[in-house]
Amino acid sequence: xxxxxxxxxxxxxxxxxxxxxxxxxxxxxxxxxxxxxxxxxxxxxxxxxxxxxxxxxxxxxxxxxxxxxxxxxxxxxxxxxxxxxxxxxxxxxxxxxxxxxxxxxxxxxxxxxxxxxxxxxxxxxxxxxxxxxxxxxxxxxxxxxxxxxxxxxxxxxxxxxxxxxxxxxxxxxxxxxxxxxxxxxxxxxxxxxxxxxxxxxxxxxxxxxxxxxxxxxxxxxxxxxxxxxxxxxxx
Numbered sequence: 172x173x174x175x176x177x178x179x180x181x182x183x184x185x186x187x188x189x190x191x192x193x194x195x196x197x198x199x200x201x202x203x204x205x206x207x208x209x210x211x212x213x214x215x216x217x218x219x220x221x222x223x224x225x226x227x228x229x230x231x232x233x234x235x236x237x238x239x240x241x242x243x244x245x246x247x248x249x250x251x252x253x254x255x256x257x258x259x260x261x262x263x264x265x266x267x268x269x270x271x272x273x274x275x276x277x278x279x280x281x282x283x284x285x286x287x288x289x290x291x292x293x294x295x296x297x298x299x300x301x302x303x304x305x306x307x308x309x310x311x312x313x314x315x316x317x318x319x320x321x322x323x324x325x326x327x328x329x330x331x332x333x334x335x336x337x338x339x340x341x342x343x344x345x346x347x348x349x350x351x352x353x354x355x356x357x358x359x360x361x362x363x364x365x366x367x368x369x370x371x372x373x374x375x376x377x378x379x380x381x382x383x384x385x386x387x388x389x390x391x392x393x394x395x396x397x398x399x400x401x402x403x404x405x406x
Contacts, residue, residue: 181314189311196303210284219280221278221279221325222322232293232296236295278404284324288331288339289304305338330375331376
């Protein structure tokens with residue numbers, strides 16, 4: 172079964188319960204649509220020397236308030252976003268992984284997917300979703316581990332900062348963090364879990380990383396990229 176078919180079936184199993192839980196919320200609290208993954212080019216993804224998953228915190232809206240689009244629509248929106256150079260990809264968040272991809276491409280072919288710790292964010296707003304929506308993310312639409320097992324990335328970079336570690340550990344029970352020579356545990360850790368590849372790091376969100384310039388200390392905005400490239404060379 173193809174990667175995209177597996178992803179579709181994963182989401183379809185959860186879709187009815189997700190709708191029920193979200194429609195039970197008040198209108199103002201109702202969130203945006205979930206971030207449903209779909210690989211734009213399955214052959215290119217499967218054949219890539221390095222399959223990379225970039226993980227952020229949550230969307231700042233995703234195709235409006237929940238209820239306008241089907242599961243299939245949302246996967247198509249995602250694939251189109253990933254495949255094309257949109258205005259959103261020129262934000263600070265996206266510039267950081269794009270720099271990483273450029274460096275990785277010097278070592279082989281790269282294909283990537285984007286994911287979030289919270290699959291469902293606020294509608295038309297920024298920031299962490301409400302407690303009710305976070306509970307839906309964690310209880311009714313807990314798909315992160317299965318997405319990893321379907322996509323089998325070679326590299327995972329969590330751009331989530333230490334404040335989301337507890338959430339990630341609830342998704343991947345038994346997850347441990349290993350200190351790295353390049354930074355403190357707040358700055359960057361290696362993430363170890365059977366569902367994660369051997370190259371899996373958690374560091375700060377690019378908005379904060381951008382403030383960490385080399386002259387301010389040994390850990391700076393390029394340190395996570397340098398650590399990843401070192402690990403790729405060593406594997």
